[in-house]
Amino acid sequence: MSIVEEDKLINKLKNGCHQSFTNLFHLYAKKLYNFAYKYTESHAESEEIVQEVFLKIWNKKDSINPKLSFNAFVITIAKNLIFNKIKKEASRRQYRAQIASSEMITNETENNVIFADLAELANNKVESLPPKRKQIYLLRRDSGLSVKEIAAQLGIAESTVENQMNKAIKTLKSNLSNFS
Known part of the structure; x- marks a missing residue:
């Protein structure tokens, strides 16, 4: 597709044209999917990112600048979504590790209390x-x-x-x- 044809689609998209949106989706979806897959290595996550990118495009259609590269706009949205997902996953892993660590400490403390009680009881029985x-x-x-x-x-x-x-x-x- 030529730059002139893409510019026409973008201008029509800014005016709310669903067909232009669909055409842009078909034009960029595979490229975005491959880009996302490099980072996520997950088919489901890559498809989700493509959908989220185009949802953002539709929601921000009024603020799209047709003079700027639409390709760069789409890739930037995808990058931000991917990096946010990576940050969230890292945060989840860290949170799970903290919970596991605190459970281990709680179990260790509980075991120490039980052991101390048992040792005291055993000593009383010996006495x-x-x-x-x-x-x-x-x-x-x-x-x-x-x-x-x-x-x-x-x-x-x-x-x-x-x-x-x-x-x-x-x-x-x-x-x-x-x-x-």
């Missing part, structure tokens, strides 16, 4: 064990002594140490299983 059983349990847990070493230190049979450890663990499991 409520009968004195000899508590002593055997703490020697094993805190001091890391073997059954044989505990038996030798306390002057009792190894089977008694094992029996008391089993009872302590059973009591603690029973009391802590109700924690929720």
Whole structure:
């Protein structure tokens, strides 16, 4: 299409001619689509950008200057739309990352509180064990002594140490299983 013919279409568009608008759309749509696709790499987004460009052209038809390059006008609108979409997407990604980070912190804090409560409950249950059983349990847990070493230190049979450890663990499991 010659520049003279394009100028006539633009002047008719300024006066609200739908056919001129349609002709300009067919003249530039493919070029705009290819331009948008270079940036978006998405068929749907590229088609959407073409539609948005021509919607803006229709809405701004009164302010189009026929003496200026219509091609540059169309490309500028497309560029602005593409860059705005890119900025919005980057902003969305950053927002999602912040939300995920805050959820992780919230979960970590919540887990720490639950762990502290559970540890306190476990210590209270250990304190409520009968004195000899508590002593055997703490020697094993805190001091890391073997059954044989505990038996030798306390002057009792190894089977008694094992029996008391089993009872302590059973009591603690029973009391802590109700924690929720």
